[in-house]
Amino acid sequence: MPAMTSPLLSVRDLSVEFAQGDRTTLAVDRVSFDLAKGETLAIVGESGSGKSVTAMSVVRLLNYPAASHPSGRILFDGEDLLTASDAALRKVRGNRITMVFQEPMTSLNPLHTIERQIGEILSIHKGLGESAARRRTVELLTEVGIQDPETRLSAYPHQLSGGQRQRVMIAMALANEPDLLIADEPTTALDVTVQAQILQLLKDLQARLGMAILFITHDLGIVERFADTVCVMTRGQIVEKGPTRTVFADPQHAYTRHLLAAAPRGEPPVADPSAPVVMEADDLKVWFPIRRGFLKRTVGHIKAVDGVSVTVRAGQTLGIVGESGSGKTTLGLALLRLIGSEGRIAFTGRVIQGLKSNQMRPLRRDIQVVFQDPFGSLSPRMSVADIIGEGLLVHARDLSAGERERRVIQALEEVGLDPDTRHRYPHEFSGGQRQRIAIARAMALNPKFVMLDEPTSALDMSVQAQVVDLLRDLQRRHGLAYLFISHDLKVVKALANDLVVMRHGKVVEAGPAAEVFAAPKQPYTQALLAAAFKLETAPVGIVRE
Incomplete structure (x- = not known):
C-alpha cells in the first residue's frame, strides 16, 4: 500500500438526494473516504447501493437539479468540487480526473x-x-x-x-x-484474460504516473487482487472500510460477509439428449468486408464467424465462450436472423435462413434475446411496464389490459424487482437492475429459445446467483433452450450443459461442459480456464484482439 500522504481526494459526509415529483430519495447517506496519490480504493456493494452515484458526484456528473447534495464536501487537491465553478470543473474533468463508464x-x-x-x-x-x-x-x-x-x-x-x-x-x-481515474465497472464487458491484462496495465500506469484509482465494481475477486483499500456500501451507506486484506480476511459487518459468500453455485439441469432440436446451424459464416481506397473496394474480409455448426435442444443450455472479438455475439445474432449470414439455420425443424422479415415475425415470440448492454436496448422514453408489456402487445393481442399488467408484474417478481417500480424509467435504475428488466422483458413471452448475451455481466455476485437460479428454474419448468454467451466461466459452469469455445470466428473445442471444464484438450481452452479460476496466473499472451 502507498505510504500515507495528504489525500488527493477527500470525501466528507457526502449525501445525494434525487427529486421525483413531490418526493425525494436519499441515494447516498453521509459517505466519507480518503484516496491518496498512487492508491487504489474500491467501492463495492450490490446494484443500487449508491456506488456509481458516489463516483459520479466526484466530478458532478449527476443530473442537476433533480440530484442535490444536502450535505458533504469533495476536496480534490484541496479544492471543493461541489462548490467549484463550471470553468474550474472543465479544467479538471477529462484532464486531471477521467472516467471509464460501465456501458x-x-x-x-x-x-x-x-x-x-x-x-x-x-x-x-x-x-x-x-x-x-x-x-x-x-x-x-x-x-x-x-x-x-x-x-x-x-x-x-x-x-x-x-x-x-x-x-x-x-x-x-x-x-x-490523469491524476485520478474513476473506473465504474471497467472490466464488466471484458473476458477474464483481458481483465488480467487491463488491470496489470492500470497498475503499471499507476506506478509510473502516481495515478490514484477510484474503482467501482461488484467483482470481489478483482477487488481482492487489485485494491489497496475497500469501502463496502449498502443502501447508500458505507458499512465497512479498511485495508482490503483485512476486510476480506476478517469481515466485521454482516453485509460484508453476505457479499463474500455470494457466488453462482449448483449444476445445470440435466438435459435430455433425445429432446427435440430447437435451434441448429450448419457451416454458418458471417464475413464482414474490408473496404479501402477512394472507391471503397473490398480488399478482404473479417471472418467473424467462419464455418460454425451448433445444435441446441429443448431444456438444454449451450454455452459459447471465448475472448472479446472471438465471434460469440455475432454467432448469436446470426442464429436470430438479426444479421446476414451464409449456411443453414433451422428453428424447431423449419429452415429459417432466407426467410423475409415478415415471414420471421410470427416466430419472434418464440425467439427472444437479452443483450449485453441493457441501457442501449431499453427505450429511455418508455416506462418499465411499457417495455416489458410491448412484446405482449405485439405477440399476444388477445390479452386484456389487466392480464397484460399481471404478466408484467409476474415477470418483474421472477427477476427479483419490486413490481411497484414498473412505472419508472430505465435511467432511474442501476445497471444491474436494468439488466434484470431486460431479462423480464424476454421471459414475459414464454419463449422456446433465448439467446443470453452476457446477461450477468452487469450484476453483482449475489444477484448473479439469483439470476442463475431463476434461469435454471425457468428452464426446468418450461423446457427452454438457452444459447448462453459469456466471458464469466464460473457462471457458464453453473448453467451450461454443453460448451463451445471460439477463437477468431472458429470453434477450437466443443463438447459436454463438464468434460471440457474437467479436462480441456486445447491450449487455448486451458489458458481461458486458468484465467477464469486463477486469474493471477493467467497467461497474457493470448489476449490481444
Whole structure:
C-alpha cells in the first residue's frame, strides 16, 4: 500500500438526494473516504447501493437539479468540487480526473470513428496535431490490447465487440495521464484474460504516473487482487472500510460477509439428449468486408464467424465462450436472423435462413434475446411496464389490459424487482437492475429459445446467483433452450450443459461442459480456464484482439 500522504481526494459526509415529483430519495447517506496519490480504493456493494452515484458526484456528473447534495464536501487537491465553478470543473474533468463508464456503447459517439474520438481528447487537452494525435492513438490502442490498431482507427463503435469498446473507453481515459481515474465497472464487458491484462496495465500506469484509482465494481475477486483499500456500501451507506486484506480476511459487518459468500453455485439441469432440436446451424459464416481506397473496394474480409455448426435442444443450455472479438455475439445474432449470414439455420425443424422479415415475425415470440448492454436496448422514453408489456402487445393481442399488467408484474417478481417500480424509467435504475428488466422483458413471452448475451455481466455476485437460479428454474419448468454467451466461466459452469469455445470466428473445442471444464484438450481452452479460476496466473499472451 502507498505510504500515507495528504489525500488527493477527500470525501466528507457526502449525501445525494434525487427529486421525483413531490418526493425525494436519499441515494447516498453521509459517505466519507480518503484516496491518496498512487492508491487504489474500491467501492463495492450490490446494484443500487449508491456506488456509481458516489463516483459520479466526484466530478458532478449527476443530473442537476433533480440530484442535490444536502450535505458533504469533495476536496480534490484541496479544492471543493461541489462548490467549484463550471470553468474550474472543465479544467479538471477529462484532464486531471477521467472516467471509464460501465456501458461504453452509451459513452462513445456512434457517429464518430475511434480515431476521431480519441484524437479529439488529445487535441483539446494536449494540443497535438493530426499526425501526432494519430500516432498517440495507435499507441494507446496497443497499450489496451487492441490487435492491429491501425485497422481499427476508422471503425465506429457498433463495429467493435463489447470488450473492444470498453478498451477504447479505457484508452480515452488514459490519454491525458490523469491524476485520478474513476473506473465504474471497467472490466464488466471484458473476458477474464483481458481483465488480467487491463488491470496489470492500470497498475503499471499507476506506478509510473502516481495515478490514484477510484474503482467501482461488484467483482470481489478483482477487488481482492487489485485494491489497496475497500469501502463496502449498502443502501447508500458505507458499512465497512479498511485495508482490503483485512476486510476480506476478517469481515466485521454482516453485509460484508453476505457479499463474500455470494457466488453462482449448483449444476445445470440435466438435459435430455433425445429432446427435440430447437435451434441448429450448419457451416454458418458471417464475413464482414474490408473496404479501402477512394472507391471503397473490398480488399478482404473479417471472418467473424467462419464455418460454425451448433445444435441446441429443448431444456438444454449451450454455452459459447471465448475472448472479446472471438465471434460469440455475432454467432448469436446470426442464429436470430438479426444479421446476414451464409449456411443453414433451422428453428424447431423449419429452415429459417432466407426467410423475409415478415415471414420471421410470427416466430419472434418464440425467439427472444437479452443483450449485453441493457441501457442501449431499453427505450429511455418508455416506462418499465411499457417495455416489458410491448412484446405482449405485439405477440399476444388477445390479452386484456389487466392480464397484460399481471404478466408484467409476474415477470418483474421472477427477476427479483419490486413490481411497484414498473412505472419508472430505465435511467432511474442501476445497471444491474436494468439488466434484470431486460431479462423480464424476454421471459414475459414464454419463449422456446433465448439467446443470453452476457446477461450477468452487469450484476453483482449475489444477484448473479439469483439470476442463475431463476434461469435454471425457468428452464426446468418450461423446457427452454438457452444459447448462453459469456466471458464469466464460473457462471457458464453453473448453467451450461454443453460448451463451445471460439477463437477468431472458429470453434477450437466443443463438447459436454463438464468434460471440457474437467479436462480441456486445447491450449487455448486451458489458458481461458486458468484465467477464469486463477486469474493471477493467467497467461497474457493470448489476449490481444
